[in-house]
Amino acid sequence: xxxxxxxxxxxxxxxxxxxxxxxxxxxxxxxxGGWKVRWxxxxxxxxxxxxxxxxxxxxxxxxxLVSANYKLTFDTLRKHLTxxxxxxxxxxxxxxxxxxxxxxxxxxxxxxxxxxxxxGLADVVAHKKLILPQLGAxxxxxxxxxxxxxxxxxxGPVRADDIQAFISSGYKATKQMRTVRFTMWxxxxxxxxxLVIAAKTSLMLFGVLFLIxxxxxxxxxxxxxxxxxxxxxxxxxxxxxxxxxxxxKAFALxxxxxxxxxxxxxAWAYGWFAPPSLLLGIGxxxxxxxxxxYLAMNFTGASTYTSPSGVLKxxxxxxxxxxxxxxxxxxxxxIKTFVG
Amino acid sequence: xxxxxxxxxxxxxxxxxxxTGCGKCVEVCPHGVFEINEKKAQIIxxxxxxxxxxxxINCPAKAIEVNAGxxxxxxxxxxxxxxxxxxxxxx
Ligand code: SF4
Ligand code: SF4
Numbered sequence: 001x002x003x004x005x006x007x008x009x010x011x012x013x014x015x016x017x018x019x020x021x022x023x024x025x026x027x028x029x030x031x032x033g034g035w036k037v038r039w040x041x042x043x044x045x046x047x048x049x050x051x052x053x054x055x056x057x058x059x060x061x062x063x064x065l066v067s068a069n070y071k072l073t074f075d076t077l078r079k080h081l082t083x084x085x086x087x088x089x090x091x092x093x094x095x096x097x098x099x100x101x102x103x104x105x106x107x108x109x110x111x112x113x114x115x116x117x118x119x120g121l122a123d124v125v126a127h128k129k130l131i132l133p134q135l136g137a138x139x140x141x142x143x144x145x146x147x148x149x150x151x152x153x154x155x156g157p158v159r160a161d162d163i164q165a166f167i168s169s170g171y172k173a174t175k176q177m178r179t180v181r182f183t184m185w186x187x188x189x190x191x192x193x194x195l196v197i198a199a200k201t202s203l204m205l206f207g208v209l210f211l212i213x214x215x216x217x218x219x220x221x222x223x224x225x226x227x228x229x230x231x232x233x234x235x236x237x238x239x240x241x242x243x244x245x246x247x248x249k250a251f252a253l254x255x256x257x258x259x260x261x262x263x264x265x266x267a268w269a270y271g272w273f274a275p276p277s278l279l280l281g282i283g284x285x286x287x288x289x290x291x292x293x294y295l296a297m298n299f300t301g302a303s304t305y306t307s308p309s310g311v312l313k314x315x316x317x318x319x320x321x322x323x324x325x326x327x328x329x330x331x332x333x334x335i336k337t338f339v340g
Numbered sequence: 341x342x343x344x345x346x347x348x349x350x351x352x353x354x355x356x357x358x359x360t361g362c363g364k365c366v367e368v369c370p371h372g373v374f375e376i377n378e379k380k381a382q383i384i385x386x387x388x389x390x391x392x393x394x395x396x397i398n399c400p401a402k403a404i405e406v407n408a409g410x411x412x413x414x415x416x417x418x419x420x421x422x423x424x425x426x427x428x429x430x431x
Contacts, residue, residue, distance in 0.1 A: 103408075137367075142398050158370060298414055308391050308407070312416060
């Protein structure tokens with residue numbers, strides 16, 4: 001049944017498809033690659049071939065772990081497999097991590113069934129048991145996979161660092177292993193991506209401001225840049241990092257609160273709350289905190305605990321307010337800019 | 341630290357009569373929303389549900405329903421503008 005078109009020299013060749021062995025040690029290149037991905041520099045091509053891989057020296061009774069073909073995910077998994085002998089079945093998720101791919105359906109029942117058949121997994125192992133990352137569960141229907149392939153699906157722990165404990169306890173995950181966290185570190189590593197996106201949008205804004213400056217009575221300068229950059233940092237970095245410590249539940253509210261504080265402090269330090277510059281102070285107080293609020297609200301997409309219904313509810317209230325405040329602020333700023 | 345998002349919004353619905361008590365929902369839920377009590381599943385912390393859909397798709401008895409979907413603001417706005425299902429490339 002299995003397609004053995006390869007001509008490998010390994011003795012394990014006959015009857016089984018080509019299987020690569022993977023190291024459980026990460027090289028400097030792997031680590032550097034991971035860093036680049038976080039900063040949005042190498043996202044798209046960070047994939048690997050789907051198929052079966054061997055970690056350690058697995059045999060036909062060794063466990064089969066299923067994962068995504070996003071190299072960062074794969075690297076995180078394999079570095080926690082030191083000392084274990086197991087098979088890795090890598091699905092084609094188009095280089096997207098397990099959680100997001102499960103949401104999109106690419107880490108899904110159909111792809112899993114297809115990959116089991118294509119790799120001839122049934123000839124590689126003698127048992128009928130797959131271990132999937134728990135975060136893949138939104139995309140995979142365990143009983144459906146069993147019905148179509150005979151393989152049973154057990155969901156392993158959320159985090160790869162619990163995988164050893166999970167296997168040695170006879171495939172039992174504690175409630176703690178089953179629960180996603182969203183630690184300050186988890187949030188911190190997500191912020192570079194938010195910052196890169198915000199910076200790209202800001203470049204367009206700077207282009208517009210440059211044109212405005214050609215005709216302005218009061219051109220935009222360094223001080224304006226500082227207060228703007230602070231608002232962006234507040235929404236895309238400070239709010240995500242401090243998330244649970246900021247009052248309120250809605251992300252937009254959290255971002256707006258910090259934005260008010262940050263913009264207020266800077267505007268006050270620059271003396272923008274006194275008569276000649278008052279328009280500037282009010283203009284920024286109206287326009288910048290909504291930017292922080294919007295960026296913070298966007299972080300719901302990266303969070304591990306917000307429900308789409310909740311985000312929708314939050315947006316229906318926040319978005320009109322954000323737009324109103326932003327437009328009012330921009331009008332004041334333009335008056336100040338052109339009238340002086 | 342446990343995060344709390346908006347209350348009373350999750351669309352999670354559970355039909356107790358269909359439940360066989362297999363425990364798969366407890367296994368897949370990333371927020372401990374379900375528990376098994378006396379051979380039946382039970383929702384214990386509905387406000388922690390993030391509508392990921394894992395429980396519903398993995399329940400062999402079809403005892404759970406939830407509106408799962410993309411949850412980030414940019415995706416929803418994109419959905420409004422294009423009239424399509426919200427989806428994003430932000431993750
Ligand atoms: S997965 Fe479905 S049948 Fe099984 S315990 Fe949960 S609700 Fe009941
Ligand atoms: S939808 Fe997801 S978070 Fe909500 S109860 Fe089901 S598994 Fe848990």
